[in-house]
Amino acid sequence: MRVRNPDKVQLVKQKAIELIVKDGFEGFSMNKLAKACSISVATLYIYYKDRDDLILNVAMEEGEMMAKAMINGFDPNMHFEQGLRRQWQNRYQYMMDNPVMNTFFDQLRTSSYQDKFLAGFLADFKIIMSKFMHNIIQRGEIEPMPFEVYWSVAFAPLYNLVRFDNEGQSMTGKPFKLTDEVLWQTFNLVVKALKK
Amino acid sequence: MRVRNPDKVQLVKQKAIELIVKDGFEGFSMNKLAKACSISVATLYIYYKDRDDLILNVAMEEGEMMAKAMINGFDPNMHFEQGLRRQWQNRYQYMMDNPVMNTFFDQLRTSSYQDKFLAGFLADFKIIMSKFMHNIIQRGEIEPMPFEVYWSVAFAPLYNLVRFDNEGQSMTGKPFKLTDEVLWQTFNLVVKALKK
DNA sequence: AATATAAATGAATATTCATTTATTTATAAA
DNA sequence: TTTATAAATAAATGAATATTCATTTATATT
Numbered sequence: 305m306r307v308r309n310p311d312k313v314q315l316v317k318q319k320a321i322e323l324i325v326k327d328g329f330e331g332f333s334m335n336k337l338a339k340a341c342s343i344s345v346a347t348l349y350i351y352y353k354d355r356d357d358l359i360l361n362v363a364m365e366e367g368e369m370m371a372k373a374m375i376n377g378f379d380p381n382m383h384f385e386q387g388l389r390r391q392w393q394n395r396y397q398y399m400m401d402n403p404v405m406n407t408f409f410d411q412l413r414t415s416s417y418q419d420k421f422l423a424g425f426l427a428d429f430k431i432i433m434s435k436f437m438h439n440i441i442q443r444g445e446i447e448p449m450p451f452e453v454y455w456s457v458a459f460a461p462l463y464n465l466v467r468f469d470n471e472g473q474s475m476t477g478k479p480f481k482l483t484d485e486v487l488w489q490t491f492n493l494v495v496k497a498l499k500k
Numbered sequence: 501m502r503v504r505n506p507d508k509v510q511l512v513k514q515k516a517i518e519l520i521v522k523d524g525f526e527g528f529s530m531n532k533l534a535k536a537c538s539i540s541v542a543t544l545y546i547y548y549k550d551r552d553d554l555i556l557n558v559a560m561e562e563g564e565m566m567a568k569a570m571i572n573g574f575d576p577n578m579h580f581e582q583g584l585r586r587q588w589q590n591r592y593q594y595m596m597d598n599p600v601m602n603t604f605f606d607q608l609r610t611s612s613y614q615d616k617f618l619a620g621f622l623a624d625f626k627i628i629m630s631k632f633m634h635n636i637i638q639r640g641e642i643e644p645m646p647f648e649v650y651w652s653v654a655f656a657p658l659y660n661l662v663r664f665d666n667e668g669q670s671m672t673g674k675p676f677k678l679t680d681e682v683l684w685q686t687f688n689l690v691v692k693a694l695k696k
Numbered sequence: 697a698a699t700a701t702a703a704a705t706g707a708a709t710a711t712t713c714a715t716t717t718a719t720t721t722a723t724a725a726a
Numbered sequence: 727t728t729t730a731t732a733a734a735t736a737a738a739t740g741a742a743t744a745t746t747c748a749t750t751t752a753t754a755t756t
């Protein structure tokens with residue numbers, strides 16, 4: 305029995321993300337993907353049931369890897385500032401290591417795949433996140449607030465900085481590079497906002 | 501000479517946004533748009549050069565309207581808290597009045613139209629924004645910081661709240677509705693972060 | 697009322713799309 | 727070495743795509 309070529313499988317995943325990030329979902333097609341991988345388009349249908357199955361599988365796989373990277377060394381019983389710093393560190397690290405993934409996840413979030421994607425990979429992740437928030441509220445480290453408010457203040461600035469970094473140049477026309485210094489400067493502002 | 505029907509032109513714009521928001525760019529087509537408007541697809545090519553021209557024109561037009569709504573009653577010489585509150589108010593108002601536009605702009609930002617879109621409608625807008633920041637820094641109302649940091653802390657939480665609101669339910673599973681109370685609670689945290 | 701002209705259209709075009717079919721190729725097990 | 731089986735492919739399928747063409751329709755100007 306002929307065995308499946310793992311390099312080819314890997315290549316398909318990588319090129320799929322590359323193409324989608326470059327051209328958006330509207331410019332992505334099975335034929336283009338096959339051509340970019342120098343394989344037959346029929347081979348894609350051996351690996352995946354159909355186009356949606358391909359996209360969702362690639363997305364979920366990467367989503368799980370990101371979720372793992374995010375909770376690395378993190379414990380919901382940590383103190384507020386210590387825990388939040390760890391989460392910023394993890395996200396920053398992941399984003400620097402995987403510069404295209406942020407765009408990819410942004411595209412998924414604003415596409416018709418949103419529901420299935422979010423439903424899938426966030427399962428365990430969101431539990432640990434809200435447990436942390438409840439802990440630090442109960443310990444009186446931050447004021448009580450809805451989860452959505454906490455999340456928006458605690459993480460939205462970070463994601464926005466990464467987006468600025470990806471775009472290279474921001475609204476001022478000057479180039480922008482997200483450095484360690486800028487990251488922790490922003491982190492300190494966020495802590496100041498949330499800390500009692 | 502026959503005159504162009506303005507209702508029809510308006511209908512095309514409105515339906516285009518509706519369809520794109522509902523199905524994403526990947527599910528949008530000229531034929532579907534024509535059918536949704538009950539007009540001939542050839543008519544679309546009287547109004548616009550091609551598909552890209554249509555999408556970009558609709559996007560830019562809406563972008564300019566949003567930019568106008570954002571600086572309504574705002575002056576870059578305002579004091580920090582007063583000016584920022586006005587901007588939050590304007591954005592909140594616009595988003596409540598145009599619930600689909602946020603999704604639409606998010607889709608544009610993560611699509612292949614990103615560059616042309618951002619380049620277009622932000623021209624005047626970004627000048628007034630960075631002038632405001634420089635003023636409040638010079639007056640010593642906030643610490644000096646890169647524009648990207650200021651923007652990310654000042655506005656990213658707001659945009660994130662609106663996104664949670666649009667999605668209806670967030671990570672906790674409970675439904676989330678962005679109310680005045682939640683908005684200004686978040687605003688106060690952001691002010692706390694930035695104010696000296 | 698006649699004319700000129702752009703709007704609007706229905707039907708056609710060529711191209712690209714996702715998916716399938718028939719066939720060949722590689723390899724694990726016999 | 728033979729056999730069985732899944733991998734891999736080239737080519738083909740019909741449906742959907744963006745765009746164009748030939749024609750008709752409405753209206754402002756003469």
